[in-house]
Amino acid sequence: MKKITLTLLVIASALFFSSCGGDQEFNLNNDIDAKVDGYIFDATTKQPISGVKVTISNKTATTNDAGYYIVSGLSTGDYPIKLEKEGYASVLYVGAVSIDGKDYYGDAIQTCAAYNMYPRSKKLDVTFRFEQYNETSGQDEWYNAPAGLKVKVSYTNTSILNVMDTQTTDNSGKISIDNIAELQNITLDIDQVIGSDQYYISRTISSSDLESYNYTIRVEISKSTAPASGEIDIPQFNF
Incomplete structure (x- = not known):
């Protein structure tokens, strides 16, 4: 009796695998x-x-x-x-x-x-300026950055696919960008020489600050004397 049962199980298994396999690849x-x-x-x-x-x-x-x-x-x-x-x-x-x-x-x-x-519904206005000593007044005073500075503007959120074009400051040291996404931090980068002056900034503006100032902000930029041609501008270190 056990021998007959075992034989039937073998036959049933063979039928199952042949019907499941056949000409179809799983x-x-x-x-x-x-x-x-x-x-x-x-x-x-x-x-x-x-x-x-x-x-x-x-x-x-x-x-x-x-x-x-x-x-x-x-x-x-x-x-x-x-x-x-x-x-x-x-x-x-x-x-x-x-x-x-x-x-x-x-x-x-x-x-x-x-x-x-995130809705792209905001207009961003940024005026770049620097502080410099005025020999006439004897005080440090604020001046707008010159025209022609190239500003790289980007989102810190790398999930956003929209890439913003490089902006150029106008005669008031200002840039304006339409269709800025809300609730996003913005990074501003400048590293450029105009005449004998070097202008630099790499700063992230938080979305909360942008909201607080209604997307109209003034940002301090670093101004220094540019390295002469052939010189290497290396910070001084004490060893």
């Missing part, structure tokens, strides 16, 4: 059709945003009126998620989505956390 990645869903909100109003293009791998979706999206057809792997909408800073969150074949099989849904987007 691939765990190909057989996973994961779906990722979530919500997108305005970082300032906390309201949902419709019409956001959401990209994960080579799959895209668009948020509805509730800010909801669902991206289908994903296989196992780690993916960034890219969010794009006119009037907002485009963002790329690296490693935001991770689909593990051990946890998800077939028509599975992995829900992601909600994401914020």
Whole structure:
């Protein structure tokens, strides 16, 4: 009796594997059709945003009126998620989505956390100035930076994809930039020689300071005598 039962089990196992294998190749990645869903909100109003293009791998979706999206057809792997909408800073969150074949099989849904987007609605005005001794008055006085200084302006948030053009100071030592993303820290960099003077700054302005001054600020810049041609400008150290 035991011999007959064992024989039947062997036959059943053979039939199972032949029907499962056959001419079809089983691939765990190909057989996973994961779906990722979530919500997108305005970082300032906390309201949902419709019409956001959401990209994960080579799959895209668009948020509805509730800010909801669902991206289908994903296989196992780690993916960034890219969010794009006119009037907002485009963002790329690296490693935001991770689909593990051990946890998800077939028509599975992995829900992601909600994401914020930042409106590009601010105009930034920056006037650069330096302090210098005035021999006539006998006092230190403030002067606006000269025209023609090249200013590199960037976000400290590396998830933001929007790159700001290099700005040039006008005759008042001022630059103006439209469509600045809200709630973001801004870095200002200048390192330039004009005539015999060298101008330098590398400073980050916090979003709270920008808000406090309504995005109209004055920033101190360093002015010094430029090294003569062929000289090397090295700080002095005591050894």
